[in-house]
Amino acid sequence: MAKVGLFFGSTTGHTEGAAVLIRQEFDQLEEGLAQTFNVVRDPIDRMDEFSYLILGTSTWDDGELQEDWRSLWFELDKVNLSGKKIAIYGLGDQITYPDSFQDALACMAEKIKARGAQLVGLWPAVGYDFFHSTAVENGHFLGLALDNENQANLTPKRIHTWVNQVATEFGLQAYNN
Numbered sequence: 587m588a589k590v591g592l593f594f595g596s597t598t599g600h601t602e603g604a605a606v607l608i609r610q611e612f613d614q615l616e617e618g619l620a621q622t623f624n625v626v627r628d629p630i631d632r633m634d635e636f637s638y639l640i641l642g643t644s645t646w647d648d649g650e651l652q653e654d655w656r657s658l659w660f661e662l663d664k665v666n667l668s669g670k671k672i673a674i675y676g677l678g679d680q681i682t683y684p685d686s687f688q689d690a691l692a693c694m695a696e697k698i699k700a701r702g703a704q705l706v707g708l709w710p711a712v713g714y715d716f717f718h719s720t721a722v723e724n725g726h727f728l729g730l731a732l733d734n735e736n737q738a739n740l741t742p743k744r745i746h747t748w749v750n751q752v753a754t755e756f757g758l759q760a761y762n763n
């Protein structure tokens with residue numbers, strides 16, 4: 587049975603594509619380790635089935651959450667996240683939106699911490715070119731930052747490295763990069 591539940595919202599498919607790559611990376615560690623859910627159609631109370639969660643959102647409209655997450659934002663308060671380990675990832679565009687790059691990650695992180703979960707999977711903010719992001723603290727993004735508009739070639743490698751880091755932080759494997 588899957589141990590990691592990956593819930594994503596995706597408007598044009600980039601966050602969904604990343605979810606597939608993340609699931610495939612978990613498959614490399616153990617077949618079926620992660621299961622993916624699209625929040626536009628899958629009920630978020632299925633988060634209850636997992637001790638380990640990954641939440642994926644793109645950033646839209648100058649720093650806002652992806653629209654499907656926005657619609658169920660208060661519904662999320664009914665799901666018990668207390669004590670869970672949660673990692674987040676985001677899709678954004680650092681060149682066209684350099685003042686709000688990946689800001690949705692900050693909204694997501696704030697919600698997770700407020701609901702008593704432990705945020706893992708912080709990611710170094712090096713190798714990007716932007717002016718400002720609310721999702722950066724102490725030189726790290728609050729989760730994996732992906733940019734398929736400008737750095738699509740880096741996405742698979744970033745996901746590979748991050749999944750191995752997160753699996754270790756979840757306690758599912760020894761770190762193996």
Ligand SMILES: Cc1cc2nc3c(=O)[nH]c(=O)nc-3n(C[C@H](O)[C@H](O)[C@H](O)COP(=O)(O)O)c2cc1C
Nearest residue numbers: 596597598599600601644647648649678679687688
């Ligand atoms: C109207 C519009 C607004 C956007 N606003 C932001 C933004 O504020 N910050 C950011 O990092 N990316 C922004 N983006 C880029 C998207 O996050 C990016 O295209 C992402 O890959 C979309 O992922 P999705 O298809 O999974 O929703 C915006 C894109 C559009 C079209």
